[in-house]
Amino acid sequence: MILGWLLSATVYAFHISGLHPIPGHSDETIYCRGILIPSDSFVYSTKPATVNSSDCRERIRENPDVKARKSADDPAFPECGSLFRAANQSKYEIIWIAVTRYRTIAITSHDTSVAHYGGVGYDFNTEGHEPAPVAVRMATFNAMPKLELHAHLNGCVRSSTLLELYLERGCEGRISNSDLECLILKEDRSLTECFRLFPVIHALTTDHAIVKRITKEAIEDFIRDNVVYLELRTTPKSNEAYGMSKRSYVEAVLAGFEAAEVSYNTKEEDSRSKHLMQVRLLLSIDRRESTEEAMETVELAWELRCRGVVGIDLSGDPVIGTWKTFLPALMRAKQLGVPLTLHCGEVPNSEEVRAMIALKPNRLGHVCCLEEEEWKYLLDSGIPVEVCLTSNVSTESVPSVTDHHFGLSEIELLLIAKSAVNYTFADDMTKLALHRIFDDALEKMQGVKSTSEG
Numbered sequence: 460m461i462l463g464w465l466l467s468a469t470v471y472a473f474h475i476s477g478l479h480p481i482p483g484h485s486d487e488t489i490y491c492r493g494i495l496i497p498s499d500s501f502v503y504s505t506k507p508a509t510v511n512s513s514d515c516r517e518r519i520r521e522n523p524d525v526k527a528r529k530s531a532d533d534p535a536f537p538e539c540g541s542l543f544r545a546a547n548q549s550k551y552e553i554i555w556i557a558v559t560r561y562r563t564i565a566i567t568s569h570d571t572s573v574a575h576y577g578g579v580g581y582d583f584n585t586e587g588h589e590p591a592p593v594a595v596r597m598a599t600f601n602a603m604p605k606l607e608l609h610a611h612l613n614g615c616v617r618s619s620t621l622l623e624l625y626l627e628r629g630c631e632g633r634i635s636n637s638d639l640e641c642l643i644l645k646e647d648r649s650l651t652e653c654f655r656l657f658p659v660i661h662a663l664t665t666d667h668a669i670v671k672r673i674t675k676e677a678i679e680d681f682i683r684d685n686v687v688y689l690e691l692r693t694t695p696k697s698n699e700a701y702g703m704s705k706r707s708y709v710e711a712v713l714a715g716f717e718a719a720e721v722s723y724n725t726k727e728e729d730s731r732s733k734h735l736m737q738v739r740l741l742l743s744i745d746r747r748e749s750t751e752e753a754m755e756t757v758e759l760a761w762e763l764r765c766r767g768v769v770g771i772d773l774s775g776d777p778v779i780g781t782w783k784t785f786l787p788a789l790m791r792a793k794q795l796g797v798p799l800t801l802h803c804g805e806v807p808n809s810e811e812v813r814a815m816i817a818l819k820p821n822r823l824g825h826v827c828c829l830e831e832e833e834w835k836y837l838l839d840s841g842i843p844v845e846v847c848l849t850s851n852v853s854t855e856s857v858p859s860v861t862d863h864h865f866g867l868s869e870i871e872l873l874l875i876a877k878s879a880v881n882y883t884f885a886d887d888m889t890k891l892a893l894h895r896i897f898d899d900a901l902e903k904m905q906g907v908k909s910t911s912e913g
């Protein structure tokens with residue numbers, strides 16, 4: 460019984476990117492984790508400002524919901540103002556922000572002039588201050604093609620698989636049963652708890668066969684969510700006890716890619732098999748690693764560039780490690796022309812945030828905790844940001860899902876998702892094919908819309 464319950468909790472606990480309703484909310488509305496799939500995958504670009512920041516701020520102040528939540532003593536609110544100022548000064552348009560006591564997240568876009576705060580949409584092109592929330596149906600999100608550009612393999616392991624492995628082999632004394640259950644059942648985890656959980660997962664996903672299995676399952680789950688292009692990232696690991704080197708680990712992941720394609724293609728009765736999902740791999744450097752280990756990962760990415768490895772990621776517990784350790788490897792990646800994405804500003808760290816932006820990586824991930832000056836610097840740099848909304852909610856970096864929802868129309872969401880194609884690490888042919896998928900979906904959506912309006 461407990462196991463059944465644990466299994467049914469799968470999607471909430473581990474499959475962070477799952478397209479599933481949040482308990483207590485209707486699955487007919489946008490208030491669901493599903494909306495966060497595309498948003499996790501979105502990459503936003505920037506463009507000259509069209510929004511008057513003081514007007515924008517006034518409208519936010521006038522919303523009683525926001526006032527109730529952001530009381531005067533909440534240090535986050537002034538931060539919001541400075542964000543608008545930064546955007547205005549640097550002539551970028553902010554379409555969406557989320558401010559919590561600790562973090563501020565902003566999204567800029569060239570596709571729309573809609574801004575959001577506290578889960579309520581405001582159309583800056585219209586008169587009046589009425590909030591304009593838009594309910595979007597789950598079915599639409601299921602059907603919508605999606606790009607997933609920020610998925611950590613060991614963060615996507617099904618809870619059912621973890622439990623199965625745990626029951627089979629235990630957890631090598633690293634964690635008690637009750638601790639494991641507690642971690643699995645807890646829907647939202649602080650960053651600290653997250654990094655307590657990863658070693659537990661790693662202790663279970665040790666050998667090549669398991670790495671292949673979790674890769675295949677993760678891909679199948681993304682296919683089910685109608686992701687059409689996936690950049691999966693994972694940290695190559697060596698583990699003598701299992702005869703594993705960094706290279707053989709990556710080989711096991713690539714074997715998982717192949718296995719997923721086979722099982723996917725054989726399910727001909729499944730209409731989703733008409734889509735062929737494109738999968739690419741980024742190799743992550745963990746912040747606990749040494750310069751030499753980081754360098755080995757970069758060389759591996761270069762060697763395996765013809766087999767689907769398209770980039771390097773720097774990730775891991777943001778309070779561990781120092782920037783200088785990884786710099787030689789990141790510079791080497793740049794020298795080789797291997798695309799780079801860096802986890803940036805998950806916790807306040809001005810010096811590092813500045814150094815990361817100065818390195819001019821191809822993308823930055825999370826980018827939650829920035830000082831006003833750093834925001835300006837980021838906006839000036841024009842570096843696309845992987846805005847990891849699902850993760851930020853799960854790790855309690857932002858207060859709730861409703862504080863995150865976009866309130867955009869279905870077509871606007873699709874357009875934003877489409878714009879992310881330009882920031883994938885895919886080749887031009889793949890980008891073209893992806894643009895076509897989005898154009899088809901857009902055409903269908905517009906057709907449905909005009910029929911229902913007619």
Ligand SMILES: CNc1ncnc2c1ncn2[C@@H]1O[C@H](COP(=O)(O)O)[C@@H](O)[C@H]1O
Nearest residue numbers: 611612613614657693694743745774775802
């Ligand atoms: C929540 N925000 C985050 N911030 C930073 N790094 C994260 C992360 N979430 C996951 N990882 C990184 O991904 C590893 C697990 O997948 P792989 O073993 O690589 O497949 C974690 O150990 C951590 O290094």
